[in-house]
Amino acid sequence: MNLHEYQAKDILKGFGVPIPPGEVATTPEQAKALAEKYGTAVMVKAQVHAGGRGKAGGVKFCKTPADAFEKATAILGMQIKGLTVEKVLVTVAADIGSEAYVGIIVDRARKKPVFMVSAAGGIDIEQVAAETPEKIKYHPVDVRYGLQTYEAMQLGFFLYQDVKLARAAAKIMQQLYAAFMASGCSLAEINPLVVTPTGEVLAVDGKMVIDDNELDRKPAVAALRDESSEEPSEVDARNNNLTFIKLDGDVGCVVNGAGLAMATMDLVKYYGGEPANFLDIGGSSNPEKVVNALRIITADTNVKAILFNIFGGITRTDDVANGIVTATKANPLKVPLVIRLTGTNEEIAMKILTENGFSASSDMDEAVQKAVALAKGGK
Numbered sequence: 001m002n003l004h005e006y007q008a009k010d011i012l013k014g015f016g017v018p019i020p021p022g023e024v025a026t027t028p029e030q031a032k033a034l035a036e037k038y039g040t041a042v043m044v045k046a047q048v049h050a051g052g053r054g055k056a057g058g059v060k061f062c063k064t065p066a067d068a069f070e071k072a073t074a075i076l077g078m079q080i081k082g083l084t085v086e087k088v089l090v091t092v093a094a095d096i097g098s099e100a101y102v103g104i105i106v107d108r109a110r111k112k113p114v115f116m117v118s119a120a121g122g123i124d125i126e127q128v129a130a131e132t133p134e135k136i137k138y139h140p141v142d143v144r145y146g147l148q149t150y151e152a153m154q155l156g157f158f159l160y161q162d163v164k165l166a167r168a169a170a171k172i173m174q175q176l177y178a179a180f181m182a183s184g185c186s187l188a189e190i191n192p193l194v195v196t197p198t199g200e201v202l203a204v205d206g207k208m209v210i211d212d213n214e215l216d217r218k219p220a221v222a223a224l225r226d227e228s229s230e231e232p233s234e235v236d237a238r239n240n241n242l243t244f245i246k247l248d249g250d251v252g253c254v255v256n257g258a259g260l261a262m263a264t265m266d267l268v269k270y271y272g273g274e275p276a277n278f279l280d281i282g283g284s285s286n287p288e289k290v291v292n293a294l295r296i297i298t299a300d301t302n303v304k305a306i307l308f309n310i311f312g313g314i315t316r317t318d319d320v321a322n323g324i325v326t327a328t329k330a331n332p333l334k335v336p337l338v339i340r341l342t343g344t345n346e347e348i349a350m351k352i353l354t355e356n357g358f359s360a361s362s363d364m365d366e367a368v369q370k371a372v373a374l375a376k377g378g379k
Contacts, residue, residue: 001210002049006089007224008188008206015179017172017190019203022091031072034090035065041093044071049229050081058085061093083229094204096194100159101125102173103189104180106211107140113180115139115147115173117155121192147177160195168201169193183221184214233296240292242281249274250304250375252297252335254290256281256315264309264368271365273372276303281315290323291330298333305336307371309364312343321349325356336374340367 003011006024013019021038024047025031035042046058053059058080060071068090078085099121107114118136120128128135137158141147152173156166172193180188187209194204215222227235237244243258251273255261258280265275277297281289297303310320320341328337339360341349346362353360361367 001212001215001222001225002230003208003210003224004047004049004087004089004226004229005045005206006047008208009089009203011183011208012176012179012190012203012206015175015182017175017179017203017206018201019206020092020094022089024087025072025090026076026087028069028072028076031088031090032065032069035062035068038090038092042068043089043091043093044068044075045089045091046075046078046080046085047087047089047229048080048083048085049226050083053080056080082231086228091204094194094202095196095198096192096204097197098195099192100169100194101128101189101191102155102159102169102176102193103187103191104141104177104185105187106185110140112140112143113177115141115155115177117158117173119159121194125189125191141177143181146181147174149174159193164199165195165201172201172203179208183208184211184218185209186211233299237279237292237296240289240296242279242289242293242296244280244293244296245278246300247275247277248302249276250302251371252276252279252300252303252306253309254279254281254293254297254306255309256311256320260309260311264307264364267365267368268307268372271369271372273368273375276300281320287319287323287326290320291327294324294327294333295331298331298335303335304376305338305371305374306333307367308337308339308341309367310339310341310343312341312345312349315343316345317341317343317349318345318352321352321360324358325352336371338367338371338374340364 009019023034041063044060046053058075062068062071072088101118101121103116104113118128120135152170156170159169160166185208189207190203194202231246233246234244251268253264253275255264261278261280268275281293341360342362
């Protein structure tokens with residue numbers, strides 16, 4: 001689950017991270033009033049769950065309240081990567097002397113949170129890693145002890161030679177780590193961490209991504225979810241207990257089990273196709289899940305063919321077959337459907353499908369190849 005910048009900053013501020021004042025506005029009038037309240041230059045920043053806000057024109061510097069009104073008018077309602085901006089963060093503009101990057105991510109190979117710090121802040125850390133990897137320092141954290149002061153100071157000195165700046169950065173990194181652990185994050189970053197001409201070290205941007213597995217244990221964090229800023233199909237799927245991620249391809253995939261779903265997408269790519277989604281109906285034998293899965297996939301106009309790839313263990317293939325029949329009777333498909341079923345109650349499933357005019361295979365490669373060909377306009 002992604003948090004908006006203002007939400008991440010509120011959490012970080014609660015752990016002591018120094019952050020310039022800022023509040024959310026949903027109208028240009030509110031943005032102007034906040035700029036008047038702060039009495040100084042402000043930044044007006046679009047609040048959507050999408051990267052590249054600045055490049056899209058969603059982050060603007062405003063010298064006056066009138067300027068804040070004008071910029072907020074332009075930003076509110078604009079589209080950034082298909083998402084409509086419904087609110088902006090109005091925050092005091094910091095006087096920036098230098099920019100650094102500080103972030104934590106869960107490294108599954110190390111099985112630890114890992115700090116990444118770089119004096120090359122303010123740009124995509126992926127670009128720094130690709131072009132100048134020597135500018136990034138990585139530091140795994142032993143979760144039994146947390147980020148110790150001496151470790152934080154080592155990271156601080158990687159960013160700054162001045163001991164006061166290194167000490168200030170070290171303290172912020174310990175606060176960031178505390179927020180990361182307390183919130184159940186899979187990622188938390190400050191980009192940029194800035195030094196002002198007067199020597200203040202401030203976090204002027206913040207990003208936090210919460211591990212969905214933590215949400216049941218952290219209801220206060222879960223309550224921060226903003227479904228209006230998420231892909232509607234993913235919200236729909238989550239509300240129907242489906243695991244779904246929209247992609248850019250044209251082969252819609254309905255699969256049971258995350259591992260098989262990943263293998264299916266790999267096979268679609270192997271045979272020259274592009275998956276339109278990751279969709280795992282799970283181990284349930286509820287035909288309604290299949291109905292909802294088909295409804296969500298067929299709403300994507302990019303989908304040119306649909307592939308069912310079901311390996312029945314806990315999942316009963318006859319229930320999946322009944323779900324396909326029910327869904328297609330209620331909403332006839334406008335794109336071809338390829339079905340691969342094998343496992344529990346396979347013979348019953350095949351009979352159900354045959355009696356309702358569908359053909360199915362038990363061969364995964366054959367089904368994937370056929371779906372890819374159909375998506376490309378073949379037969």
